[in-house]
Amino acid sequence: MDAKDIMDLLAEITLKTGYPVPVNKDALFKWAEPLKLPSNGDTYIYTGALYQLIPYINYTVKYLELISELSAGNSLINLVKKIVSISPYYLSSIIKPNIKEINESELILKNIAKILQNHVKGISYLYEDDIYSGVLLYDFGMDDYFSIHAHRVFEKFKLKNVRRVITVDPHTTHVLREGYPRYVDKFDIEVINYLELLDKANINAEKLGNLIVTIHDPCYYSRYENIIDQPRKLLKSMGIKINEAKRSGKNTFCCGGPLESFSPKFSIDIAKMRMNQLISESNFIITMCPICKANLSRVKPSNVKLIDIAEILSKF
Amino acid sequence: MNEGNIKNFINELESSINSNKILMDDIILKLYSREPSGIEGKAKTVVFPENNDDVSKILSLAYKYEVPIYAQGSSSSLSGNAAPLKEGVIVSFERMNKIKELNITDSIAIVEPGIRIDELNINLEKSGYMFPIDPASQSVATIGGAINNGAGGLKGAKYGTMKDWVNGLQIVLADENGTTLFVGCKTVKCRKGYDLTRLIIGSEGTLALVTEAVLRLTPIPESIVTSLALFNDLSDLLNAFIEIKSSGIQPYIAEFMDSKTVEMASKGIELNFTPEGNMLLISIDTTKESTDKIKKFLENKLSKHNANKIITSLNQEEAEEMGLFKIRRNLFAAQVSMGQVIYGANKKLQVFIEDIVVPPSKIIEAVNKVRDLGIKYGLQVSIGGHIGDGNIHPSVVYDPTDESTKDKVIKWYNEVMRIALELNGSISAEHGIGILKKEGLVMEMNYYNSSKELSIMRSIKSIFDPKGILNPGKVL
Amino acid sequence: MINDIMLFDEVNRCMYCGFCESVCPTISLGPHRGYGPRGRVNLIKEILKNNTITEEVLSSIYSCLLCNACNLVCPAKIDIGRAVREVRAIINNYNKQSIKKKIIIRER
Numbered sequence A: 001m002d003a004k005d006i007m008d009l010l011a012e013i014t015l016k017t018g019y020p021v022p023v024n025k026d027a028l029f030k031w032a033e034p035l036k037l038p039s040n041g042d043t044y045i046y047t048g049a050l051y052q053l054i055p056y057i058n059y060t061v062k063y064l065e066l067i068s069e070l071s072a073g074n075s076l077i078n079l080v081k082k083i084v085s086i087s088p089y090y091l092s093s094i095i096k097p098n099i100k101e102i103n104e105s106e107l108i109l110k111n112i113a114k115i116l117q118n119h120v121k122g123i124s125y126l127y128e129d130d131i132y133s134g135v136l137l138y139d140f141g142m143d144d145y146f147s148i149h150a151h152r153v154f155e156k157f158k159l160k161n162v163r164r165v166i167t168v169d170p171h172t173t174h175v176l177r178e179g180y181p182r183y184v185d186k187f188d189i190e191v192i193n194y195l196e197l198l199d200k201a202n203i204n205a206e207k208l209g210n211l212i213v214t215i216h217d218p219c220y221y222s223r224y225e226n227i228i229d230q231p232r233k234l235l236k237s238m239g240i241k242i243n244e245a246k247r248s249g250k251n252t253f254c255c256g257g258p259l260e261s262f263s264p265k266f267s268i269d270i271a272k273m274r275m276n277q278l279i280s281e282s283n284f285i286i287t288m289c290p291i292c293k294a295n296l297s298r299v300k301p302s303n304v305k306l307i308d309i310a311e312i313l314s315k316f
Numbered sequence B: 001m002n003e004g005n006i007k008n009f010i011n012e013l014e015s016s017i018n019s020n021k022i023l024m025d026d027i028i029l030k031l032y033s034r035e036p037s038g039i040e041g042k043a044k045t046v047v048f049p050e051n052n053d054d055v056s057k058i059l060s061l062a063y064k065y066e067v068p069i070y071a072q073g074s075s076s077s078l079s080g081n082a083a084p085l086k087e088g089v090i091v092s093f094e095r096m097n098k099i100k101e102l103n104i105t106d107s108i109a110i111v112e113p114g115i116r117i118d119e120l121n122i123n124l125e126k127s128g129y130m131f132p133i134d135p136a137s138q139s140v141a142t143i144g145g146a147i148n149n150g151a152g153g154l155k156g157a158k159y160g161t162m163k164d165w166v167n168g169l170q171i172v173l174a175d176e177n178g179t180t181l182f183v184g185c186k187t188v189k190c191r192k193g194y195d196l197t198r199l200i201i202g203s204e205g206t207l208a209l210v211t212e213a214v215l216r217l218t219p220i221p222e223s224i225v226t227s228l229a230l231f232n233d234l235s236d237l238l239n240a241f242i243e244i245k246s247s248g249i250q251p252y253i254a255e256f257m258d259s260k261t262v263e264m265a266s267k268g269i270e271l272n273f274t275p276e277g278n279m280l281l282i283s284i285d286t287t288k289e290s291t292d293k294i295k296k297f298l299e300n301k302l303s304k305h306n307a308n309k310i311i312t313s314l315n316q317e318e319a320e321e322m323g324l325f326k327i328r329r330n331l332f333a334a335q336v337s338m339g340q341v342i343y344g345a346n347k348k349l350q351v352f353i354e355d356i357v358v359p360p361s362k363i364i365e366a367v368n369k370v371r372d373l374g375i376k377y378g379l380q381v382s383i384g385g386h387i388g389d390g391n392i393h394p395s396v397v398y399d400p401t402d403e404s405t406k407d408k409v410i411k412w413y414n415e416v417m418r419i420a421l422e423l424n425g426s427i428s429a430e431h432g433i434g435i436l437k438k439e440g441l442v443m444e445m446n447y448y449n450s451s452k453e454l455s456i457m458r459s460i461k462s463i464f465d466p467k468g469i470l471n472p473g474k475v476l
Numbered sequence C: 001m002i003n004d005i006m007l008f009d010e011v012n013r014c015m016y017c018g019f020c021e022s023v024c025p026t027i028s029l030g031p032h033r034g035y036g037p038r039g040r041v042n043l044i045k046e047i048l049k050n051n052t053i054t055e056e057v058l059s060s061i062y063s064c065l066l067c068n069a070c071n072l073v074c075p076a077k078i079d080i081g082r083a084v085r086e087v088r089a090i091i092n093n094y095n096k097q098s099i100k101k102k103i104i105i106r107e108r
């Protein structure tokens, strides 16, 4: 299908609703409620809603693909575009992603927040202001839309007196560090990733016994943000042995996820190549990014475990 | 070549092979019109054959319409070998990249030409075997390109070049029917009349198109001991090498780089030693039991010739951990950044890599003469190469828009070739003739009083390619 | 905003060696060299120099993962992933001036 349609739609919806796909906003921060994190402070966990959104994005893209297949003459896509421009919320009643995927994402976030709660002092959460970062707009090069959105996020940060955010995924981390300062004047928010923070916290970890794992480094951690050693140090401190893939660390191989919305075929073929590289080292694969996890899980053999690092670190 | 012919060729081709194998987008065509040599041509269309039949159809139609055909692997050539000089059709082998058969008992692999050398070796590793020709460009170089360039590599001293590792070839001729032949044998020993396999190897796509190759394989050595030694004095380095080579040992790898190049190539990489001086990198393959003995032998010879630093690893893993190959691998990047230092970081630069070979006993003389020549022309020349087989790659980097430097570089290039001849060597060891060395080839034949060779070669060319449509304007 | 000149200087350093193609996840899936980093870098040059954008050029630019594996092996140290993102922003501006073309990512 035409990638331009996808980009236009996601951008339009983002501008209208603050999110790239139709979602029920109130559901996106529910995961944090049982943890009773303070809602005021100066250092906040900022998820940029990426973990939460991935199930919705994947579902929406599938939906749009179907529509585009049905609408040879493009009339249906144009109809969707119209609906979005009139009432973007209408679509959220159609977009119903897999509940299991949503639960998994929420569990990962809960784990991350718990670890931070236990090991770092003075951490708050943004709740309804933990809104989407706009990273897809930046990746698509729709810088005009991105700039508008980024300003809105920054305003929210300012209203909450945010001085420092703790990010939990590679894409949000990167766009805050590179995209925001380019477009938002006087962007003075300190951006720290939770793995960097935990690494500095010098935690005395409990040993986990004889677990052997293989790490799938996300490209944006390893090649843009230089987050390579931190997760390894954390895992090793728990007595975990790491069988490195031939392409790991700086040399990592992409999971294929970024192409999911433009070419599902490319995306899955790349995921297969990557999965094969990983499972020739061990059958316990660690991911650190919601996009990697979603994409690799589609090609995961049944005897292989695919787990977000937060689930392991929660045993801290 | 006239426009109409190409149009008719494409029309008829479209009716006989799937249209997704034909590329016409003008802008994408430019990507098939260039090479790292800086030479640029003009492709009119690219065809992506997926099997021998496709190639045969392409060539018979090209014959019919007299359309120039340029075979390409990865276009990583350095002498203009793969660039389309005249407007013509590129036959890109990127989709013919399968391993068809792997037979460890017979130590052969039968492969399609588009497979990259590294890719092949990754597949062989599991069986403990390798294909030993390892040009510095092995991560991109395809088997078809390496065969047709007669490529060599770091292990040249021990394993020679492509001509020593190809048993047989399936080729397609540019004749009326696009005839397919199998030249050579599947076995190493082969006395099938004249050796047409070796005629094709190094022919730079001017005689026939290769669609399949029977390659020889060899076991990966049990252990490889590697020393990196640094010398203040280049002649000490060369003498150390000559002595090692004359001790009844055939080095597995023997590479060298002069001190200026070492300095450049060490920038921006992490090393746990200070790289100062001229570098000799020498590996010897052996059994696990003998590694210590070999280490002592190497260190002994190297220090006898005043190496001021010697680091030795007992096996490949250790060599990687110690970073012994890092400087060598960074050579091309270093040549590029040398240019950026001279001309500024934002300049478009051209790296010119010479490729002469002399008998190893003459290597000291050759290096000294090449160095003096650089000084004479006021060029920054970096000198390094596969010292093990006498192959040196003096290189200069320059701004291709600066005509006066360009002139100087061309003069220098020709004089470097003359140095090789004066020392009983040859003008090209492994990169081939292409366009840039055509004059050099004539010079070499005249120098050795062998000019009739050229007319014999022309006759051979016309038998294989009567209409002169295969890579026209190259080699001869 | 990184300007066009800076972007041009970045991609203009390409030596055309092709080393980057060996690590790129997309090149072996696409129909031609445009689906690899060497292609993308040189197409960016074309876009900036001649303002020419064909459908194949768009496929090349939008089939990139921005994973930057290529940057690591590039002897000229070109920041290819970032360059591709930047050129998308430039194309996006052109598009407003109504260059309307489909972006279809094709398989081999």
Ligand SMILES: Cc1cc2nc3c(=O)[nH]c(=O)nc-3n(C[C@H](O)[C@H](O)[C@H](O)COP(=O)(O)OP(=O)(O)OC[C@H]3O[C@@H](n4cnc5c(N)ncnc54)[C@H](O)[C@@H]3O)c2cc1C
Binding pocket: B036, B070, B071, B072, B073, B074, B075, B076, B077, B078, B081, B082, B093, B113, B134, B135, B136, B137, B140, B141, B142, B143, B144, B145, B146, B147, B148, B149, B150, B151, B152, B153, B154, B203, B204, B205, B206, B208, B209, B210, B211, B332, B430, B431, B471, C017
């Ligand atoms: C930085 C750098 C370092 C290099 N180091 C070395 C080195 O150490 N040793 C070395 O030998 N070379 C070296 N080279 C040169 C080059 O990379 C090699 O010769 C390589 O083998 C060429 O492979 P290719 O796939 O790029 O071939 P191409 O450049 O695409 O083609 C090479 C020639 O073969 C022909 N050809 C290709 N495929 C076929 C086919 N199927 N049938 C018929 N003809 C065909 C082409 O027409 C052309 O004439 C280096 C190049 C670079 C840029």
Ligand code: SF4
Binding pocket: C023, C024, C025, C026, C027, C036, C037, C040, C063, C064, C065, C066, C067, C068, C069, C070, C071, C080, C081, C084
């Ligand atoms: S950034 Fe783009 S061009 Fe570079 S390796 Fe990744 S997909 Fe290929």
Ligand code: SF4
Binding pocket: C013, C014, C015, C016, C017, C018, C019, C020, C021, C037, C038, C041, C073, C074, C075, C076, C077, C078, C080
């Ligand atoms: S590795 Fe760098 S210099 Fe070589 S072709 Fe790719 S982009 Fe160009």
